[in-house]
Amino acid sequence: MSGSETESTHFHTCPLCEACCNLEIKTRGREVVSVRGDADDPFSNGFICPKGAAIGALDADPDRLRTPLIKRDGRHVEATWDEAFAEIDKHLPRIANEHGRDAVAAYLGNPSAHHVGHGLYGRVLLKALSTHNLFSASTVDQMPKQVSAGLMFGGSLSIPIPDVDHTDHLWILGGNPIVSNGSLMTAPDMKGRLRKIRERGGRIVVFDPRRTRTAEAADEHHFIRPGRDALFLLGVINTLLTEERAAPGRLADMCNGLDRIGHLVRDFTPEAVADACGIASEEIRRLARELSSAKSAAVYARIGTCTQEFGTTTSWLVDVLNVLTGNLDRKGGALFTKAAVGATNPHGKASKGRGMRLGRFKSRVRGLPEACGELPVACLSEEIETPGEGQIRALITVCGNPVLSTPNGARLKKALSSLEFMVSVDIYLNETTRHADVVLPGLSPLEQPHYPLAFTQLAVRNFARFTPAIFDVPDGQMPEWRILLRLAAIVGGQGPNGDVDGLDDFVFEQVLQKAVTSPDSPIFERDPDDIRRQVSRYRGPERLLDIQIRNGAYGDAFGTKPGGLTLATLAASEHAIDLGPLEPRLPVALRTASGKIELAPEPFVADLARVRARLAADPGEDGMVLVGRRDLRSNNSWMHNIPSLVSGRARCTLHVHPEDASRLGLSDGSSARVSSRVGVVEAPVEITDAVMRGVVSLPHGWGHSDTGSRLGVARANAGVCSNDLTDENEVDAHSGNAVLNGIPIQVQAV
Ligand SMILES: Nc1nc2c(c(=O)[nH]1)N[C@H]1C(S)=C(S)[C@@H](COP(=O)(O)OP(=O)(O)OC[C@H]3O[C@@H](n4cnc5c(=O)[nH]c(N)nc54)[C@H](O)[C@@H]3O)O[C@H]1N2
Numbered sequence: 005m006s007g008s009e010t011e012s013t014h015f016h017t018c019p020l021c022e023a024c025c026n027l028e029i030k031t032r033g034r035e036v037v038s039v040r041g042d043a044d045d046p047f048s049n050g051f052i053c054p055k056g057a058a059i060g061a062l063d064a065d066p067d068r069l070r071t072p073l074i075k076r077d078g079r080h081v082e083a084t085w086d087e088a089f090a091e092i093d094k095h096l097p098r099i100a101n102e103h104g105r106d107a108v109a110a111y112l113g114n115p116s117a118h119h120v121g122h123g124l125y126g127r128v129l130l131k132a133l134s135t136h137n138l139f140s141a142s143t144v145d146q147m148p149k150q151v152s153a154g155l156m157f158g159g160s161l162s163i164p165i166p167d168v169d170h171t172d173h174l175w176i177l178g179g180n181p182i183v184s185n186g187s188l189m190t191a192p193d194m195k196g197r198l199r200k201i202r203e204r205g206g207r208i209v210v211f212d213p214r215r216t217r218t219a220e221a222a223d224e225h226h227f228i229r230p231g232r233d234a235l236f237l238l239g240v241i242n243t244l245l246t247e248e249r250a251a252p253g254r255l256a257d258m259c260n261g262l263d264r265i266g267h268l269v270r271d272f273t274p275e276a277v278a279d280a281c282g283i284a285s286e287e288i289r290r291l292a293r294e295l296s297s298a299k300s301a302a303v304y305a306r307i308g309t310c311t312q313e314f315g316t317t318t319s320w321l322v323d324v325l326n327v328l329t330g331n332l333d334r335k336g337g338a339l340f341t342k343a344a345v346g347a348t349n350p351h352g353k354a355s356k357g358r359g360m361r362l363g364r365f366k367s368r369v370r371g372l373p374e375a376c377g378e379l380p381v382a383c384l385s386e387e388i389e390t391p392g393e394g395q396i397r398a399l400i401t402v403c404g405n406p407v408l409s410t411p412n413g414a415r416l417k418k419a420l421s422s423l424e425f426m427v428s429v430d431i432y433l434n435e436t437t438r439h440a441d442v443v444l445p446g447l448s449p450l451e452q453p454h455y456p457l458a459f460t461q462l463a464v465r466n467f468a469r470f471t472p473a474i475f476d477v478p479d480g481q482m483p484e485w486r487i488l489l490r491l492a493a494i495v496g497g498q499g500p501n502g503d504v505d506g507l508d509d510f511v512f513e514q515v516l517q518k519a520v521t522s523p524d525s526p527i528f529e530r531d532p533d534d535i536r537r538q539v540s541r542y543r544g545p546e547r548l549l550d551i552q553i554r555n556g557a558y559g560d561a562f563g564t565k566p567g568g569l570t571l572a573t574l575a576a577s578e579h580a581i582d583l584g585p586l587e588p589r590l591p592v593a594l595r596t597a598s599g600k601i602e603l604a605p606e607p608f609v610a611d612l613a614r615v616r617a618r619l620a621a622d623p624g625e626d627g628m629v630l631v632g633r634r635d636l637r638s639n640n641s642w643m644h645n646i647p648s649l650v651s652g653r654a655r656c657t658l659h660v661h662p663e664d665a666s667r668l669g670l671s672d673g674s675s676a677r678v679s680s681r682v683g684v685v686e687a688p689v690e691i692t693d694a695v696m697r698g699v700v701s702l703p704h705g706w707g708h709s710d711t712g713s714r715l716g717v718a719r720a721n722a723g724v725c726s727n728d729l730t731d732e733n734e735v736d737a738h739s740g741n742a743v744l745n746g747i748p749i750q751v752q753a754v
Pocket residue numbers: 112113114115119141144145307311402403404405406408409410429430431432434445446447448449484632639640641642704705726727730744
């Protein structure tokens with residue numbers, strides 16, 4: 005570890021995005037001297053992007069928090085951990101006691117899915133809170149896909165992953181993986197992987213209201229009207245069925261509802277949907293034919309198809325198409341990853357489960373249903389503002405910046421300042437955490453061990469990789485799993501100095517008990533003392549990882565499967581351990597109550613009436629709409645304080661089609677006023693035919709002008725916040741996911 009002044013080399017998983025590249029990091033003492041891609045990693049093969057290369061700058065950022073902060077007289081001042089936890093203990097238990105559990109809410113942001121400490125211990129805090137008011141970045145992201153996967157396959161992470169390394173034909177709707185580096189598809193170097201598809205004679209077709217870098221690397225790009233993917237997919241499915249091209253093959257016997265699809269889509273002929281989605285009927289037919297006649301094909305859809313009016317229905321239709329073409333669970337199609345930890349049904353026995361239930365409770369004010377135990381973050385503001393029983397009076401945010409990343413951020417900002425008490429666990433004092441009464445600092449990514457718990461379940465190849473921390477936890481700082489357990493202890497009434505190690509033992513014992521008492525488990529009925537002894541070298545996240553890896557799909561089962569994985573074997577390998585290509589896993593990976601693929605779940609079938617109504621109401625032309633975009637050097641709202649990532653020309657610009665620009669009197673570099681139901685922003689105009697006529701694009705995550713934050717570099721490159729335009733009242737019906745694309749707006753020259 006750190007200390008010596010000679011240069012040393014370390015390998016570390018990059019936690020910044022879903023690609024999970026392995027980095028080769030050279031250090032001298034406590035300093036990072038160079039970062040490059042790990043050429044010997046069998047999963048990421050040396051790939052790195054500008055953000056990964058900036059991880060040393062993130063580590064060294066003087067604005068990154070290293071000390072707890074307490075707000076005194078409206079200003080944040082440095083405090084000791086004891087003072088910080090004492091302050092929290094003074095308020096949270098009292099608020100919960102006086103006003104009930106639901107008065108204390110939690111919001112979990114995106115990086116919590118990237119850190120093992122959060123992945124393994126976040127649920128302990130949530131259990132202690134036992135609030136209905138749980139929110140996360142999932143409802144501004146992939147919740148529609150989780151709901152469609154849950155109803156179709158029985159697990160919210162049972163998401164079919166495109167087999168990009170073997171497919172002959174790939175459709176990409178609403179994703180720009182060359183820039184985003186992929187999502188719900190962990191795959192470093194998508195540019196290289198896409199190139200290989202074409203080199204082996206395959207074909208890539210992109211559907212996006214913008215001609216993205218991914219579209220430019222494809223064989224074909226179709227502009228599609230925002231929010232109309234469901235109509236397009238229905239037109240494709242209609243073609244397959246009327247032309248008798250559906251060929252589900254072995255999947256037919258595994259499906260419930262296959263025979264209903266033809267009836268459901270019969271109105272949605274290519275002619276009926278063409279104008280609404282902006283793709284000509286002959287093109288829809290040709291595309292359907294080419295998809296169905298490809299040797300193998302995968303339909304992949306991402307955030308543009310989730311953060312829109314018909315998010316869940318679109319997500320469902322994507323997999324209906326994968327089934328009808330026989331490409332689900334087949335090499336070169338879309339398959340279920342088999343992860344070393346946390347995989348659905350890793351041991352391949354029963355194919356039945358409990359399925360997914362939706363709407364087990366509802367939000368208090370708007371009555372929006374929960375999904376996966378969460379309420380839509382689009383209703384967070386109103387739950388804080390509206391008096392009455394169950395009103396949110398205190399909030400814990402963890403790894404999140406909802407003021408910039410959720411719809412109508414300006415309203416949320418006001419709501420946060422009205423809270424009785426707020427705690428944030430974060431590495432920056434930003435537009436959200438500046439409202440917190442107590443801010444608890446997380447660690448640099450290089451001070452934490454890493455195991456991509458969530459993303460090894462969504463990877464295009466099975467792999468496992470554990471990389472230890474490069475630097476010691478600095479004096480005066482604390483691993484985040486310990487912060488979470490301290491908070492859990494406070495909420496649980498143990499006071500500010502909770503017994504973190506005792507709680508950790510308790511968490512481990514629960515995992516152990518489950519493992520030795522579940523008939524499916526490889527260590528069913530084993531002696532718990534033997535298992536305890538075998539993991540005794542570890543504590544905290546390492547101990548939980550070790551038991552789960554060893555008891556997982558590739559584990560050594562604590563001795564009965566010699567050669568199987570253990571945390572020690574992963575730690576000894578500086579690079580990923582390759583666990584092979586994706587392989588068919590059906591029917592055993594299913595977890596629906598029927599044990600079948602539910603091809604026509606009732607809520608989605610019912611939603612087709614709404615889709616049909618939209619088609620009737622909106623046959624084509626209408627006003628201007630807003631979509632987002634990502635930039636290679638951005639990471640949602642939080643990497644704008646790194647100089648190398650914000651240098652050069654401004655990137656928070658409004659993309660406008662030349663014809664719209666001339667109609668609106670906008671010139672390149674001029675300023676435009678964009679207004680929606682909820683707000684107004686002014687942004688510099690960039691005229692480009694890479695955006696569809698009638699559509700403008702503004703990236704999200706900018707708007708760093710808040711003087712209460714501590715983000716010197718970001719404030720100098722503030723930009724404006726696109727979520728001051730997105731509308732918190734617009735949500736996807738099934739998942740409550742926010743509609744962040746296809747926002748009706750007006751544009752004027754300033
Ligand atoms: N209009 C529009 N809005 C969007 C999107 C869009 O496409 N369009 N995309 C949405 C998507 S996909 C997402 S995922 C959300 C993201 O929404 P959020 O997760 O709320 O926002 P981020 O900007 O990712 O903020 C991450 C926060 O985590 C902190 N952080 C980083 N690393 C650590 C760590 O190790 N520990 C701790 N404790 N904190 C850390 C950062 O300082 C930052 O405050 O934004 C969504 N918002």
